[in-house]
Amino acid sequence: MNAPERKGRRSATPFGPFIDRVESAAFLDPAGKAIGKRFRSAVSPGGLKDALSGTWLGHALHPALTDLVIGSFLSATLLDVLGGDTDGRARSRLIGVGLLAAVPTALTGVNDYADSEPGNDAVRRSGLLHAASNTAGLALYAASLAARPPRGVGLRLGGTSALLLSAYLGGHLSFSRDIGPAQTAFDPGPGDWTAAADASQLPHGRPMRVVVDETPVLLLRDGDGFFAIHDRCSHRGCSLSETGAVDGEHVVCGCHGSTFDLRDGSIQRGPATAPQPAFQVRVSDGRVELRRLAAN
Numbered sequence: 460m461n462a463p464e465r466k467g468r469r470s471a472t473p474f475g476p477f478i479d480r481v482e483s484a485a486f487l488d489p490a491g492k493a494i495g496k497r498f499r500s501a502v503s504p505g506g507l508k509d510a511l512s513g514t515w516l517g518h519a520l521h522p523a524l525t526d527l528v529i530g531s532f533l534s535a536t537l538l539d540v541l542g543g544d545t546d547g548r549a550r551s552r553l554i555g556v557g558l559l560a561a562v563p564t565a566l567t568g569v570n571d572y573a574d575s576e577p578g579n580d581a582v583r584r585s586g587l588l589h590a591a592s593n594t595a596g597l598a599l600y601a602a603s604l605a606a607r608p609p610r611g612v613g614l615r616l617g618g619t620s621a622l623l624l625s626a627y628l629g630g631h632l633s634f635s636r637d638i639g640p641a642q643t644a645f646d647p648g649p650g651d652w653t654a655a656a657d658a659s660q661l662p663h664g665r666p667m668r669v670v671v672d673e674t675p676v677l678l679l680r681d682g683d684g685f686f687a688i689h690d691r692c693s694h695r696g697c698s699l700s701e702t703g704a705v706d707g708e709h710v711v712c713g714c715h716g717s718t719f720d721l722r723d724g725s726i727q728r729g730p731a732t733a734p735q736p737a738f739q740v741r742v743s744d745g746r747v748e749l750r751r752l753a754a755n
């Protein structure tokens with residue numbers, strides 16, 4: 460099963476037609492798919508991928524790093540506009556900081572981009588343009604280091620325009636296409652004991668998807684006990700019961716390999732950055748009931 464694709468969120472802003480065109484640009488798909496595939500084959504789940512994803516931080520790392528890059532480059536442009544840097548040294552240092560910070564920022568961005576697969580065309584296309592705009596901005600600021608005014612000023616203004624386009628697309632990906640937020644953030648599941656299934660119909664050792672108060676839940680019978688965690692992977696929303704593999708007291712998401720502890724939903728391995736909501740389970744009158752763990 461693919462991660463759920465978000466559709467039908469056209470905004471009525473002046474940028475709506477532009478976004479429509481970008482997200483319809485199927486010719487971008489071969490390049491986008493190739494980049495994602497190559498990155499995924501080079502960086503497997505765990506270690507480096509967790510570091511790039513922000514698993515250790517508790518949310519995506521990429522947006523935090525972009526502030527450093529954009530802030531440094533735009534400050535250099537502001538010195539052109541406002542003056543006060545007659546020898547150009549402050550401007551050069553700011554551009555140097557931006558170029559250095561761009562390396563980890565680009566790596567975290569490609570990492571997040573690779574996880575937009577499988578199956579989200581709109582994100583793949585706008586993400587590719589986001590990356591291309593960043594690359595153009597970077598190249599223009601780097602070229603401006605060796606250029607004299609007014610050419611250097613023009614290159615930096617061009618770089619600023621490219622970065623603003625990129626920032627707009629980055630915001631669109633995060634806030635309109637939900638790339639980055641924990642997919643369970645607004646759906647913690649029932650707080651009171653709620654019927655989930657008929658105990659006699661639950662298979663042993665095989666995860667089953669049940670819907671409890673509109674919350675999808677992975678329910679697993681293990682001997683006399685039960686495990687229950689949110690079924691929508693907090694990373695990109697894949698169904699854990701449909702794509703995942705249970706390994707003892709853990710479940711491994713089939714989309715990008717995040718591993719969660721079935722006892723409390725905690726992350727054992729990223730790229731997820733948020734744990735799964737987990738549930739207490741009891742059997743009452745032959746019915747399996749569950750409620751949120753107090754810690755969720």
Ligand code: FES
Nearest residue numbers: 692694695712715
């Ligand atoms: S959706 Fe990415 S690891 Fe589950």
